[in-house]
Amino acid sequence: MAIQDLFGQPLKAVNIGLEDFAKSLESQGAEVVHVDWRPPLEGYVELTHTKDGIDIDEANAEALQRIRKGRPLLVGMGIAKDVVPGMEDRMLLHAGPPIEWERMCGPMRGAVMGAIVYEGWAETYEEAEKMAASGEIKFDPCHHHHLVGPMAGVTSPSMPVFIVKNETFGNLSYATQNEGLGRVLRYGAYGDDVLERLRWMEKELYPALKRALEVTGPIDLRSILAQALHMGDEGHNRNRAATSLLLRQISPAVIETSPKEVAIAVLKFIDSNDHFFLNLSMAALKAMVEPAEGIAGSTVITVMARNGTDFGIRVASMPDRWFTAPAPIVKGLWLPGYSEEDANPDIGDSSITETVGCGGFAMAAAPAIVRFVGGSASLALSVTQEMYQITVGEHEFFTVPVLNFRGTPLGIDVRKVMASGILPFINTGVAHKKPGIGMVGAGLVRAPKKCFEDAFAALVEAFS
Amino acid sequence: MAIQDLFGQPLKAVNIGLEDFAKSLESQGAEVVHVDWRPPLEGYVELTHTKDGIDIDEANAEALQRIRKGRPLLVGMGIAKDVVPGMEDRMLLHAGPPIEWERMCGPMRGAVMGAIVYEGWAETYEEAEKMAASGEIKFDPCHHHHLVGPMAGVTSPSMPVFIVKNETFGNLSYATQNEGLGRVLRYGAYGDDVLERLRWMEKELYPALKRALEVTGPIDLRSILAQALHMGDEGHNRNRAATSLLLRQISPAVIETSPKEVAIAVLKFIDSNDHFFLNLSMAALKAMVEPAEGIAGSTVITVMARNGTDFGIRVASMPDRWFTAPAPIVKGLWLPGYSEEDANPDIGDSSITETVGCGGFAMAAAPAIVRFVGGSASLALSVTQEMYQITVGEHEFFTVPVLNFRGTPLGIDVRKVMASGILPFINTGVAHKKPGIGMVGAGLVRAPKKCFEDAFAALVEAFS
Numbered sequence: 023m024a025i026q027d028l029f030g031q032p033l034k035a036v037n038i039g040l041e042d043f044a045k046s047l048e049s050q051g052a053e054v055v056h057v058d059w060r061p062p063l064e065g066y067v068e069l070t071h072t073k074d075g076i077d078i079d080e081a082n083a084e085a086l087q088r089i090r091k092g093r094p095l096l097v098g099m100g101i102a103k104d105v106v107p108g109m110e111d112r113m114l115l116h117a118g119p120p121i122e123w124e125r126m127c128g129p130m131r132g133a134v135m136g137a138i139v140y141e142g143w144a145e146t147y148e149e150a151e152k153m154a155a156s157g158e159i160k161f162d163p164c165h166h167h168h169l170v171g172p173m174a175g176v177t178s179p180s181m182p183v184f185i186v187k188n189e190t191f192g193n194l195s196y197a198t199q200n201e202g203l204g205r206v207l208r209y210g211a212y213g214d215d216v217l218e219r220l221r222w223m224e225k226e227l228y229p230a231l232k233r234a235l236e237v238t239g240p241i242d243l244r245s246i247l248a249q250a251l252h253m254g255d256e257g258h259n260r261n262r263a264a265t266s267l268l269l270r271q272i273s274p275a276v277i278e279t280s281p282k283e284v285a286i287a288v289l290k291f292i293d294s295n296d297h298f299f300l301n302l303s304m305a306a307l308k309a310m311v312e313p314a315e316g317i318a319g320s321t322v323i324t325v326m327a328r329n330g331t332d333f334g335i336r337v338a339s340m341p342d343r344w345f346t347a348p349a350p351i352v353k354g355l356w357l358p359g360y361s362e363e364d365a366n367p368d369i370g371d372s373s374i375t376e377t378v379g380c381g382g383f384a385m386a387a388a389p390a391i392v393r394f395v396g397g398s399a400s401l402a403l404s405v406t407q408e409m410y411q412i413t414v415g416e417h418e419f420f421t422v423p424v425l426n427f428r429g430t431p432l433g434i435d436v437r438k439v440m441a442s443g444i445l446p447f448i449n450t451g452v453a454h455k456k457p458g459i460g461m462v463g464a465g466l467v468r469a470p471k472k473c474f475e476d477a478f479a480a481l482v483e484a485f486s
Numbered sequence: 487m488a489i490q491d492l493f494g495q496p497l498k499a500v501n502i503g504l505e506d507f508a509k510s511l512e513s514q515g516a517e518v519v520h521v522d523w524r525p526p527l528e529g530y531v532e533l534t535h536t537k538d539g540i541d542i543d544e545a546n547a548e549a550l551q552r553i554r555k556g557r558p559l560l561v562g563m564g565i566a567k568d569v570v571p572g573m574e575d576r577m578l579l580h581a582g583p584p585i586e587w588e589r590m591c592g593p594m595r596g597a598v599m600g601a602i603v604y605e606g607w608a609e610t611y612e613e614a615e616k617m618a619a620s621g622e623i624k625f626d627p628c629h630h631h632h633l634v635g636p637m638a639g640v641t642s643p644s645m646p647v648f649i650v651k652n653e654t655f656g657n658l659s660y661a662t663q664n665e666g667l668g669r670v671l672r673y674g675a676y677g678d679d680v681l682e683r684l685r686w687m688e689k690e691l692y693p694a695l696k697r698a699l700e701v702t703g704p705i706d707l708r709s710i711l712a713q714a715l716h717m718g719d720e721g722h723n724r725n726r727a728a729t730s731l732l733l734r735q736i737s738p739a740v741i742e743t744s745p746k747e748v749a750i751a752v753l754k755f756i757d758s759n760d761h762f763f764l765n766l767s768m769a770a771l772k773a774m775v776e777p778a779e780g781i782a783g784s785t786v787i788t789v790m791a792r793n794g795t796d797f798g799i800r801v802a803s804m805p806d807r808w809f810t811a812p813a814p815i816v817k818g819l820w821l822p823g824y825s826e827e828d829a830n831p832d833i834g835d836s837s838i839t840e841t842v843g844c845g846g847f848a849m850a851a852a853p854a855i856v857r858f859v860g861g862s863a864s865l866a867l868s869v870t871q872e873m874y875q876i877t878v879g880e881h882e883f884f885t886v887p888v889l890n891f892r893g894t895p896l897g898i899d900v901r902k903v904m905a906s907g908i909l910p911f912i913n914t915g916v917a918h919k920k921p922g923i924g925m926v927g928a929g930l931v932r933a934p935k936k937c938f939e940d941a942f943a944a945l946v947e948a949f950s
Contacts, residue, residue, distance in 0.1 A: 252854035253718040253727050254887070263717050266730035270757045273737055274750045282746070286738045293734045389887035390716035399890045423718070423853035424888055426863045 060443040065475050065482070069321070069437055072485040076319035078437070082414045085314035085322040085338050086433045089378065090418045092310035093189040095240035096302060099232040103179035106196050108167050110179070112143065113160040117175025117371045118329025119344040120163055123154050127330035127349075129210025129366050132457030133174035134159070136212030140220055141178050147212060147458075165325055165336075168312065169196040170304040170371040173208035173453055174330065181220075182228035184302055186243065188309040195312065197305035199223050199231075202295040204461055209453040210366070211460035230288045234275035241271055243306035246299070247380070248419045251430070256388035257303045257420075258372055258381030259395055259449050259464060264299035265292065304371060307378035314433075315341035321481055322414060323434040326377045326446065326469055330369035330453070335473045337436060340480065347472035354452050354465025355396040364462045366455040373448050373469075379417045379432035382447040382466070383409045387422045387430070395449040395464045405447045406431065412438040412446065436481060439474045524907035529939050529946070533785070533901055536949040540783035542901070546878045549778035549786040549802050550897045553842060554882045556774035557653040559704035560766060563696040567643035570660050572631050574643070576607065577624040581639025581835040582793025583808040584627050587618050591794035591813075593674025593830050596921025597638035598623070600676030604684055605642050611676060611922075629789055629800075632776065633660040634768040634835040637672035637917055638794065645684075646692035648766055650707065652773040659776065661769035663687050663695075666759040668925055673917040674830070675924035694752045698739035705735055707770035710763070711844070712883045715894070720852035721767045721884075722836055722845030723859055723913050723928060728763035729756065768835060771842035778897075779805035785945055786878060787898040790841045790910065790933055794833035794917070799937045801900060804944065811936035816916050818929025819860045828926045830919040837912050837933075843881045843896035846911040846930070847873045851886045851894070859913045859928045869911045870895065876902040876910065900945060903938045 070078055103109050114137055116130060126134065131154070138150035138159070153159060164171045171177050183196040201219060205211040235241070246267045247255075253263030269292055277285045292298045315324050320338035327334055332346040349367035356362070375381030385391060386406035389399035406422065409431040416429030434446055445468040452463045534542055567573050578601055580594060590598065595618070602614035602623070617623060628635045635641050647660045665683055669675040699705070710731045711719075717727035733756055741749045756762045779788050784802035791798055796810040813831035820826070839845030849855060850870035853863035870886065873895040880893030898910055909932040916927045 249726075254716050262713075263727060263730070266727070266734060269737070270730055270733055270753075273733070273753050273757070277741055277746055277750050277753070282741055286741050289734075289737050289741070293737070392887075399887050403888070423856075423863050424867070 063440045063443055063471050063475050063478075065479050066440040067482060069482060069485060072319045074318075078319050078321055081317050081319035081339070082322050082433065082435060085317050085320045086414045088191070088313040088317075089310050089433060090415075091190050092244070092313060094186050094195070094243045094306035094309040095189050096184055096235065096243055097187045097240045098185045098235055099182055099228060100185055101179075102177055102181045102183050102196070105185060106167050106169055106177075106183060108162075110160060112158060113162060113179065114138075115162055115164045115167055115169055115171065115175065115177040116329060117164060117171045117173065117369060118327045119332050119334030119346050120161075121329045121331055122161060125331050127366050127369065128456045129369060129453035130174045130176070130330050132210030132212055132459070133176035133207050135457060136207045136216055137176045137178040139212065140217050141180055163327070163329075164371055165327055167196070168194060168308065170301075170308045170374050171198065171208065172200070172300055172304065172372040173370040173451060174210055175371050176207060180224065182224055182232075184305055186302070186305040186309045187240070188313065191313040193309060193312050195305045195309035197301040199227060200295060200298045200301045203297060203451075206460060208370075209451070209460040210457050212458055226284060227288055227291060230276055230280045230284050231272070233279035234272050237275035237279055238272055241268070243302055244310075244419055246271075247303060247306060248421070250299075251384060251387040251420050252423055254388050254390050256375075256381055256384040256391060256449075257307070258300070258375040259451065260388045260391040261299040261303060262296040264303060265296050268299055268302070269293065300372065303380065304374050307374050307380060311374070311378045314338045319485070321436045323377055323436060326373040326448070327371045328368045328373065330366050333368060333470050333473060335469070335477060337477050337481065340484065343480065345473045345477040345480065347470035347476075350467050350470050352450055352452050352465040352467045353396065354463040355394070356463040357461065360454070360462035364454050366453045368448070368450060368467050369453055370450065372450065376446055376448050377434065379413075379420055379430040382449045383413075383432075384420065384422065384430040385449065386425055391449065395466055397466055408444060409447060411442050412444050436474055436478050440478045445469050445471055445474070527904045527907055527935050527939050527942070529943050530904040531946060533946060533949060536783045538782075542783050542785055545781050545783035545803065546786050546897065546899060549781050549784045550879045552655070552777040552781075553774050553897060555654050556708070556777060558650050558659070558707045558770035558773040559653050560648055560699065560707055561651045561704045562649045562699055563646055563692060564649055565643075566641055566645050566647050566660070569649060570631050570633055570641075570647060572626075574624060576622060577626060577643065578602075579626055579628045579631055579633055579635065579639065579641040580793060581628060581635045581637065581833060582791045583796050583798030583810050584625075585793045585795055586625060589795050591830050591833065592920045593833060593917035594638045594640065594794050596674035596676055596923070597640035597671050599921060600671045600680055601640045601642040603676065604681050605644055627791070627793075628835055629791055631660070632658060632772065634765075634772045634838050635662065635672065636664070636764055636768060636836040637834040637915060638674055639835050640671060644688065646688055646696075648769055650766070650769040650773045651704070652777065655777040657773060657776050659769045659773035661765040663691060664759060664762045664765045667761060667915075670924060672834075673915070673924040674921050676922055690748055691752055691755060694740055694744045694748050695736070697743035698736050701739035701743055702736055705732070707766055708774075708883055710735075711767060711770060712885070714763075715848060715851040715884050716887055718852050718854050720839075720845055720848040720855060720913075721771070722764070722839040723915065724852045724855040725763040725767060726760040728767060729760050732763055732766070733757065764836065767844065768838050771838050771844060775838070775842045778802045783949070785900045787841055787900060790837040790912070791835045792832045792837065794830050797832060797934050797937060799933070799941060801941050801945065804948065807944065809937045809941040809944065811934040811940075814931050814934050816914055816929040816931045817860065818916050818927040819858070820927040821925065824918070824926035828918050830917045832912070832914060832931050833917055834914065836914065840910055840912050841898065843877075843884055843894040846913045847877075847896075848884065848886065848894040849913065850889055855913065859930055861930055872908060873911060875906050876908050900938055900941050904942045909933050909935055909938070
């Protein structure tokens, strides 16, 4: 072919490596297949079928469809011991994979001590610490109870919880009310100020919201999240829009069903906390993903969660197994007076948002978040773009305007993580590593590769 | 220079015309000066100083600084006849440049007829029409009274208005309360439903908001707009975030100062109307730009406004002169049952938002707006980029996350419009061309070039 013929017709190129060349060609209208080549993770082999002949792509497509079809509604509230399945007396739920007191990080210990005093099982934090170490308290992951807890995620029997129902599949999920930022239990703080707030949330906030929800009827959390993604939220560390939309929806019912002073206090409390919707976002996404659990042959991740010591993941086709690795250190923006020195490793169930196409995966929808978690606006865009390479597909309802309304990347495929070497990207709050202090910053982190290597090895073994 | 030397060192290029080539080079790290060349508008000559030796660039820098420094606060509310300077009995204010009944478009006539019955000056719309034509009513542009009115902008003496104070310079501006979309007076609709809503807004909404504002104290509208631009608003046709933030700020005070039923009705009304903040956005931006009026030698536009028949602009250094041209037809998305056939030409003072760095100029902050006004997300980005070429500078407080927090393009320079041939880009609602109907769609439009050619000719004459 003569050189003038080559350039006289539409150019088709395969680009390997540096992506800028692909973008440059695309901007001139050429058709480009970009291959962002990195070495695969250790142990990667091609994996297409189970030993029973199940097509893994089909199993993953089914997982994706179930997640996409989910419609989480906030249907009510209750006290954890009354409504959360398997919740027992003297039991504390916590974020992340299973862990015992001895291995718990500082902020989780702090939250446990605070919760024990909050429950009245001990009178002082010293007593609480002893009790926690004595074996008297049963610790269980939130995820084992269809519940999700941000940061330490400590949920005790008397705490009020939101009840979210996936209308499409009927499954329920739960989460506590969000306390705000700073010195709060979930960041490992305890003390009179922390417990006083929790008691107010139990005695005043919870009954008011519960009454209001009885008037509003079910609130469509998928709709709020979808709108919020068009308003600069990403459903994890930026919830200003979703919190605003929730407030708009419930305010009239709060006024109708509460004494004036209570209504004012409730609206002021929620207005003062742009993270209020976070727990609802988490519960909504947990409710959406659970129907994918148990699909034979699926390699889709259904849980990513951290207890501050370990990072754990679970896979749709082996929903009861945790694959863990040490929780990574977060690259963060620090509150005045703090630094990376003070930071606990990655902690919280809030990475359920990234697991289900929000949070870091939706950062292109929320470039202003970089003022909270660090990085640049272009990073926010490129992270979402990158995550498409490790997901099975895209959300139907959660879309990113600036990407021409493309759905957010949804359904992390362990095989794609292994093949590409691209690890899931998470944005997160950061707790002080010592108990009793609280928040020190927020930042960015990648899930540890060992979790995926181990999960993949288990899949290879199970499928071969 | 040998060809290998040329490519062996950093490439510097000057690109003229098609911008894609510049983008392509930039994406590969080359330093590019892009010249988006179009023919200048008719009558363009270089204009650097007035005949008194005033440096126009310096005058424009002063205008920009005054606008940037403005801090508009919502300080209270009042009835138009009591608080709007120059408001008289039997006077109706309207959007855009001056116009008499004979030349008024359908929706403005409809709004005038509705306002006359609302005021009780006539009992029927037929009588109202006769009265309007009789010369008994004095018509005056809103802009002549420091007031801005969206769409027909008809403001009558009994209507409640927001009072906005530019704290930095002390000047005041005004705007009515937003009625919502659809069959509303400002879109030219009249009838019992329209007037009933207006009466409720006067008798119930206004007193409730006025009482609430006395409790909250001044509300920082610049802060709300700045936050809203990080939440997918652009301050003109997308005000969901700003409306939400306003609601969050005033709800507790509304509950505190109003009977329960009134508080509920007020919050439900505002919640039902994502455009509620529009009028406040307009008044805030009007308050910010007025201190630039009267700066000798400045070629910055301080008003762009349309009455549905004419499009008019005003320039800082000759603040009392209007330069007008026929109002253009809007390229729109139409409500079911309507088409461009039904559309009135461009109408309303809401283009004050584009005049002061919001609206079309800030569309990069609000790509989701294309679902309302048409176009694509990439258009939203490119419009803002283009507008930097005709402005003196950028906003300090209004920034666009996706453009790495660059300030929105601020201060349209008539000279730059003339030299570049780039006309200001506006997004807008569209009214039915007949009186009495209301909204038919929303869309995109450019200001007509004749306004700028005439203004420029007047500047050349005055400065030479």
